[in-house]
Amino acid sequence: MLENYLPILIFLAIGLAVGGGAMAAGFLLGPHRPDAEKNSPYECGFEAFEDARMKFDVRYYLVAILFIIFDLEIAFLFPWAVVLGEIGMFGFLAMVLFLGILVVGFIYEWKKGALEWE
């Protein structure tokens, strides 16, 4: 059972090796002539000022929080979907209730304007 997962582990290692190998080749074969201007962050023609890790819009943060809720919901739906054929109408109605609660929250955040980007 678990040995079926061995190829996946090896594949992940090979995936890393492909990326790592390509970048190592780039480091070895490419020239190295750094100077202060070349290594400064990209800007539109003037010298970079302030730290680039500046404040950002709170809505990105909100999207991340909403994402966690919905993604958890999907994680709950996965096992339910596999066995729905066996648990029948009762299982279906239970999930309708569960999804109903989520939809109420979804409508609330919609009305509150959490999904607006203007």
Add this chain to the structure above:
Amino acid sequence: MIESLWGALPEALQTTIVIVAKIVAIVVPLMLTVAYYTLAERKVIGFMQVRIGPNRVGPRGLLQPIADAVKLMFKEIILPTNANRFLFVGAPLLSIAPALAAWAVIPFNETWVLADIDASLLYILALTSFGVYGVIIAGWASNSKYALLGAMRSAAQMVAYEIAMGFALVGVLLAGGSLNLGDIVQAQSGSILHWFWLPLFPLMMVYLISGVAETNRAPFDVAEGESEIVAGFHVEYSGMTFAVFFLAEYANMILIAALTSLLFFGGWLSPFQGVPLLGEPSLFWFLLKTAFFMFCFLWFRATFPRYRYDQIMRLGWKVFIPITIVWLLVVGLAVVVELPWWFD
């Protein structure tokens, strides 16, 4: 001679060598496809814009991808002064490893699958979600304003569409009744009308469009919109570090195309099932369907103007999520009452 040498190896090593050989047999054609997909993209878009596209390197430009790869290999890799070097170099690896490793569970026909695991759809969901880490870490580690803005945009967009994609996958699960990709394809056996695209039509559309948005392709490419934020999260990357991001993006596009054909269009099943010879399931059909969806990616890019960011978020949250939730309930009900033809 070779056989006796092979027999002398310990069994664990033999297994590993066989697995590595199989992985190479997947990765090498995949990399070649990526290389020639970039050429196809330039040619297709060229012809759609009544240009010729690249035609200088080799006959009809056929060696162009090789020339590009060699050029990138000999370019200087720049490590910006203010960047966090460890994360800066690690981010491309975080992009490419999941983009390649997701192919471990893709069934190419009834028997050709590297890891025939029962949770393959869950594994796909996990690995495609992983791509966002590469993007956000690249943007943050670069310590550049454009990179950070691009990464924030890109991450918010990817997670928004991931929800719609996840719901669409749940619909496929309901219809297929299994997490195993091979079983899902077998559940579509019958005829072209038994494939899941018909009962799951809204979910299929949502999946395909979300797939385009997930991979940050036009018309959803605000994250790297050249004319707005120059290249988004990978603006500071050069040479091979950039090439690795590029490889990952194209490998992901091919993956989405392959998954669309597996989940909604019967994978290796023939559209003429029942007809002798032509109706045989085979690798050919799978590749043909995948190639069609790969072409769609290019077609979209040549056809649609770029979305505005607020339109993208509106489409993801206010259109796709309601559609998928409603259709999930419809499919769920159809499975419970065992609607004839598809779910009996």
